[in-house]
Every structure is written in C-alpha cells, then in structure tokens.
Amino acid sequence: MLDILWGMMLLVGILYGAATGNMSKVTDAALSSAKEAVSLCIAMAGIVAMWVGIMEIARSSGLVERMTRAMKPLLRFLFPKIPVEHKAMEFISANMIANFLGLGWAATPFGLKAMEELGKLEDDRRRGNAVGTVRKKGIASNEMCTFLILNISSLQLIPVNIIAYRSQYGSVCPTAIVGPAIVATAASTAVAVIFCKIMDYEKSS
DSSP, X not given: OHHHHHHHHHHHXXXXXXXXXXXXXXXXXXXXXXXXXXXXXXXXXXHHHHHHHHHHHHHHTTHHHHHHHHTHHHHHHHOTTSOTTOHHHHHHHHHHHHHHTTOHHHHHHHHHHXXXXXXXXXXXXXXXXXXXXXXXXXXXXHHHHHHHXXXXXXXXXXXXXXXXXXXXXXXSOGGGGHHHHHHHHHHHHHHHXXXXXXXHHHHHO
C-alpha cells in the first residue's frame, strides 16, 4: 500500500511540474533529495551500528539478562502466561530496553527473535494441550498480540533516532524533543497496556 501511495505522490508531482513548466525544478529537487537521502542514511547507519553494537555487547556480557531479572515484575504483569525463565523473556526485555532508548531499528532484531520464541512456545502449548481450548495453528497468541501492540506503542525515554534526524537537519536544540516524546509515548503505551488487558480478560472470560 505504501509503495502505491508514494508512487502516486511522485507521479502527481511530476505531472504537475510538467503541466506548469517546472520540470527542471522537479529534476533538481529529485537529484538534491537523492543526495540528501544518501547522506542521511550514512549518518543514521553509523548511529544505528553503534547502538546495535552496544546492545549486543550488553546482551553478551549478561547485562540484558540482569536487566531482564530486574524487569521481572513488569514482564510478569504484561505476560503472565510466559514462563519467567523462557528465552522469549530475554528478547522481549532487550526489545523493550532498545525502545526505551528510542532505538527502533536496534529493537527490530530482538523483536523478531521474541516473536520466533513466542511462536515456539505456542507450538509447545498446542502439542501439549490435552485439555482445554484447542489452539489453531497460524493464529497469534495473546502474548504475541500484546508484544506487538506494546512494541508499536514504544515508550521512549531517549528518542535517539529523532534527535539524530533533528541534528542532521540543523536543529538549534535537537534534544528539545525529549520531553514531548516521553509524554506522547507514555500515553500511547498506557493506552496499549489497558487495551491488551481488557482484550485478554474478554478472551479468557
């Protein structure tokens, strides 16, 4: 859908430029935007590489595991049906930590691994579900839906990516976004938690 929207926007812009006799400006804008996009990608690649490396070091050193233990009360509240020592908890914790730091790109690999582990957990439940409700293959579990919604709402304490964007485009105070970002993402996360709990209650009742 997004590729169609972007394609239509580009097509409308080109046709409008041709109709108004401004094709040279359209060409100049396309070239300058392409150059700017490459420059931004290089700047962001360095920032993301650094933070992904830091997260990987934290995970390899056991820091993420210790933070996961510290986050156990929160994780148990959000995911009461996942065993505390399950590997999915480590990836969920790493994903949440990365999101807290505003590192959406760094959080993605951990999110994918968390979903993979949650899928394995769901398969194990399905195979061992001798009594109770039979689970259908291919349908996301409550935990998977909760994790996805929380990942999208994404509470951010330090929006590193946005700060980097603002700095790249010459903002006088790139960190001015921190306060509003905390308020906005805290509100979205609170709504996400309430929604997940309501839906979980309705499904289990």
